[in-house]
Amino acid sequence: MSGRASLMLLDTASLYFRAFFGVPDSVKAPDGTPVNAVRGLLDMIARLVTDHRPARLVAAWDDDWRPAFRVAAIPTYKAHRVAGQDGERWVEEVPAALTAQIPVIVEVLAAVGVARVGAPGFEADDVIGTLVTRELARPAAERAAVDVVTGDRDLFQLVDDEARVRVLYPSKGVKDLLVVDQSMLAERYGVSSGAAYADLAVLRGDPSDGLPGVPGIGEKTAAQLVARFGDLPGVLAARDRSDPALAPAARRRLTDAADYLAVAPAVVRVARDAPVEQVPDELPRVVADADRVVELAQRWGLTSSVRRLVDALAAV
Template sequence: MSTPNRTSLLALDTAGIYFRAFHAIPDKITDSDGRPMNAVRGFCDMAAEFLREYSPEGLIAARDENWRPNWRVSLVPEYKAARVAEGGGEDAPEALHHQVPIIWELLKALGVCTAHIPDGEADDVLAALPFPGASTGDTVVVTGDRDLLQIAREDRKVLYIGAGMRKRVLYGPAEVAERVGFPEGTDPRRYADYAVLVGDPSDGLPGISGIGAKSAATLVATYGDVEDIIAAAGDDSIKMPPRQRENLLGSADYVRAAKRIVALDEPPQTPECDGARSGALGAADSAALEELIARTGQERAIRNLENRLAELR
């Protein structure tokens, strides 16, 4: 099967997709017992659409081995602290909580590789692509996490769905630079330095007081990475607003720790792949799919996704 958009590997930020599906699809979509199945339905529909659009030779669904890795918490204890539930897990609506294991069961039944890194997040998996055994060539990473813009390359594009499916945008290096306001040709990895300065309160990363998106882009474009920016702030011969200089120097330790959290350098270990071998489309488990259809009541959505995958095998 050949299409103009065909890519070698499609990689899904799985949690990012099912979270958006859950919030986009009404919870009146239920199983026979009346329990919501909107995340299951939406995930299937969205995944099928990505497969239609890119007709990949391989598929990987990245997952969090640990949504709040110990090594990141040791750097900044506030990292994702506001999202910790009473029991210590990730705070999520109960209506979504029971659907998540079903989505992973479904991916296994469909023969899809689910990849993880010990004590790592899905972002770490996606930053390592393509890893040994995966399809080589062009890769498309699907995510709603802006931090993943830093991994964009000419052969590894990032399909950003954070503004919704209808407003999804495919980012390569040029598009990342244009979005942020970097000069043409800026390495997308500089997005991590920009993100540290701007901050992400939802992840417990406040950023630097007085530095917004425009000033952060200017600092990165002018000086480079956060180490160079801190060095510039400490150099009295360099003209810089006094308050900005003071805030940067006063937050230097935080900036260095936050950069280690946000930067998605390729990890030292290769992600582990459950189910199908790395990136390959394995055979579907018909009996497991029938059971999932009966349990969830989502025959149309599951069959549609199953058929899309069958077309690519």
């Protein structure tokens, strides 16, 4: 690989949710507090560092899991996951045993020295999209290959072989990552690029995020439309000019969904210019605060996981 060594971006909430549900809740601190998500996340990071040896590492954070600009465009966006409201902020429905572990994750990452960054009013997806965009703006000789680690298909839209951006998707855990590049998108989804995947996602929708999509147009049809007309604007232009290559049923469905299609792209596509603070992102080969690391490891019963992570960092 020429130029700078690789940059790894972690979709942190996606990973600690997976850790919480993948590691038994019998994993507890000495005081009985569950720490399964903390331990699982630390073990994930250790494995990722060992297997992929990035030179730079950032844990992207959800400062706002349900941003106002997305809700204003599509009010159903993540509405089924709302537990309540705290002032102007939506409160996500999260198991109490996981909520209690998130501050521990923050403390351990800080003590180890892993960069963690969010952006007010934006999701971790937007942080990652912005950091990828900044990397691609570097001079070619300084530009790193980027690995985005996420369990969320939304970030497949960032895949770009020429720019050396791929997604590592833990479909069966980090021991067996699915490498998502353009050939995988073509094989599995019938689209040629990350940008085309975003167009497909707009048309298909995503019930897990409260995005209705275009009724009657599923994933396969969406991929065929994007391939035939080039991109989503091309599909909509074909609709508007009554292109004979667009089947009447598809034209009717796209017309009926015109209001949704006018706003959905800005909801589905990640932000590329979120106000993400510049943070030192070099992989911490030596922990930032050794005494604090020892204290946290002992307090929360994380000695083995912390040791694996520290050893992995030192070995890169």
